[in-house]
Amino acid sequence: MKPDSSFPRLKGLTFSIQTFGCQMNKHDSEHIAGELLACGMEQVKSIEEADVVVFITCCVRESAESRLFGHVSSIKNTALPASSPLTKRVIAIGGCIGQRDGEGLLKRLPHVDVVFGTHNIESLPALLERTLQSEDHVAQTLDASSSFPTDLPLSRESAYAAWLPITIGCDNFCTYCIVPYVRGREKSRPQEDIVAEARTLIADGVKEITLLGQNVNSYGRDLYGAPRFAEILKAVSDTGIDRLRFATSHPKDLTSEVIKLFGALPNLMPALHLPVQSGSNRILERMNRHYTKDHYLHLIDQLRTACPDIALSTDIIVGFPGETEQDFQDTYDLIERVGYSQVFTFKYSPRSGTPAASMPERVPSDVVQRRFDGLLKIVEDHAHMNNAKELDAQVQILVEGTSKKNKGVLVGKTPKNQTVHALLEPEMDIEEIRGKYLDIHITEPKTWYLFGEITSDPYE
Numbered sequence: 390m391k392p393d394s395s396f397p398r399l400k401g402l403t404f405s406i407q408t409f410g411c412q413m414n415k416h417d418s419e420h421i422a423g424e425l426l427a428c429g430m431e432q433v434k435s436i437e438e439a440d441v442v443v444f445i446t447c448c449v450r451e452s453a454e455s456r457l458f459g460h461v462s463s464i465k466n467t468a469l470p471a472s473s474p475l476t477k478r479v480i481a482i483g484g485c486i487g488q489r490d491g492e493g494l495l496k497r498l499p500h501v502d503v504v505f506g507t508h509n510i511e512s513l514p515a516l517l518e519r520t521l522q523s524e525d526h527v528a529q530t531l532d533a534s535s536s537f538p539t540d541l542p543l544s545r546e547s548a549y550a551a552w553l554p555i556t557i558g559c560d561n562f563c564t565y566c567i568v569p570y571v572r573g574r575e576k577s578r579p580q581e582d583i584v585a586e587a588r589t590l591i592a593d594g595v596k597e598i599t600l601l602g603q604n605v606n607s608y609g610r611d612l613y614g615a616p617r618f619a620e621i622l623k624a625v626s627d628t629g630i631d632r633l634r635f636a637t638s639h640p641k642d643l644t645s646e647v648i649k650l651f652g653a654l655p656n657l658m659p660a661l662h663l664p665v666q667s668g669s670n671r672i673l674e675r676m677n678r679h680y681t682k683d684h685y686l687h688l689i690d691q692l693r694t695a696c697p698d699i700a701l702s703t704d705i706i707v708g709f710p711g712e713t714e715q716d717f718q719d720t721y722d723l724i725e726r727v728g729y730s731q732v733f734t735f736k737y738s739p740r741s742g743t744p745a746a747s748m749p750e751r752v753p754s755d756v757v758q759r760r761f762d763g764l765l766k767i768v769e770d771h772a773h774m775n776n777a778k779e780l781d782a783q784v785q786i787l788v789e790g791t792s793k794k795n796k797g798v799l800v801g802k803t804p805k806n807q808t809v810h811a812l813l814e815p816e817m818d819i820e821e822i823r824g825k826y827l828d829i830h831i832t833e834p835k836t837w838y839l840f841g842e843i844t845s846d847p848y849e
């Protein structure tokens with residue numbers, strides 16, 4: 390990429406991006422990396438090696454915020470790299486927390502230099518240049534623009550699996566959720582742009598595309614002619630991408646038309662993340678979710694009719710204000726009936742400014758903990774049972790890399806998004822087989838992953 394000469398102070402500096410949060414935040418980080426590389430900066434992994442550290446953060450739950458504050462405080466004690474031309478490391482915070490807190494963050498964390506929001510990631514180079522020039526601390530957050538932002542540079546984390554945003558923002562205002570306040574109203578990207586980006590990704594060697602949005606199912610409501618999500622799925626499937634996925638889906642907007650595509654589009658992978666949040670109709674109503682437990686279970690039936698082997702995952706919030714033992718039992722019952730491959734459980738975390746934060750009837754933390762622990766047990770049992778069914782199965786994985794704990798073990802994903810581990814054979818070079826498909830015979834299903842033997846030749 391050609392260095393951007395408008396920011397002379399950035400040229401040659403190293404940067405590290407630390408991301409806490411969802412895929413949307415991770416995708417924003419890919420844009421930021423693209424922008425900073427275009428300014429002639431060099432990307433490094435660790436904070437220790439970096440002249441500039443950019444934190445991209447999520448504020449959906451308090452835990453992500455606490456992690457951010459811990460990291461930012463500990464940086465004060467980390468020395469700059471010996472070769473650094475700076476006298477002090479530059480720290481920037483962006484993402485949802487930047488958008489929500491703006492200048493307030495500079496007051497809480499006085500050694501932070503730059504704060505930016507979710508709608509002005511393209512101004513980061515200018516803000517960094519300003520802080521380097523004047524040693525002033527700068528905060529800038531903008532309101533959402535009225536159209537879908539395009540043409541930002543991008544440096545993808547993976548060469549073969551890509552996120553492709555189709556909507557940004559959210560109009561749903563679930564009562565516990567901060568996202569609509571920090572990401573703005575829902576905006577859809579025109580179909581031609583989505584298909585054009587899918588084609589470019591394929592030409593770049595990408596094998597797997599995940600269509601991205603807070604609620605991809607409501608795609609198109611704000612566009613002329615109101616194109617539907619099913620049309621987008623078909624159009625992207627028609628580009629010939631090997632593997633197609635999407636996230637996230639709101640049950641109230643998941644149509645029969647989309648469900649049927651699971652059986653019909655050969656490259657639409659048999660896995661769906663469908664957050665239910667609670668199995669109690671009373672709590673669902675208080676959450677402003679606009680569906681009932683029965684409606685959700687009906688969707689699951691339809692999905693399993695269209696694609697019997699589909700792998701389902703969900704999100705659950707435990708301890709929403711007013712959750713009684715009976716409400717919790719309803720959630721437990723729903724999880725038992727669906728038999729998810731994976732369940733992400735979260736303790737309710739009050740987010741200031743959301744309607745639920747001022748609801749009375751907080752559930753005491755010991756009760757939340759007991760319910761949370763109760764769910765983990767059943768979630769683990771189901772994950773174990775689902776994986777046990779794969780013993781002796783022959784699966785095809787897309788190779789991602791090696792295990793963080795053991796460089797001799799390769800890691801890949803099946804169409805159902807299960808993680809597979811297998812021993813890397815001595816003659817195999819991971820750099821050569823990353824992004825290739827391998828056939829694996831599953832010999833040892835574990836609870837959270839499958840272990841197997843490679844049965845195909847990656848060099849063929």
Ligand code: 5AD
Pocket residue numbers: 449450565566567664666704705706735736737738739740
């Ligand atoms: N407290 C706990 N969990 C939350 N989530 C969103 N907001 C909150 C909150 N205030 C969870 C939901 C959502 C996931 C991304 O995070 O389950 O699906």
Ligand code: SF4
Pocket residue numbers: 559560561562563566567568569603604639
């Ligand atoms: Fe938050 Fe609800 Fe929008 Fe999801 S659909 S981002 S939970 S408001």
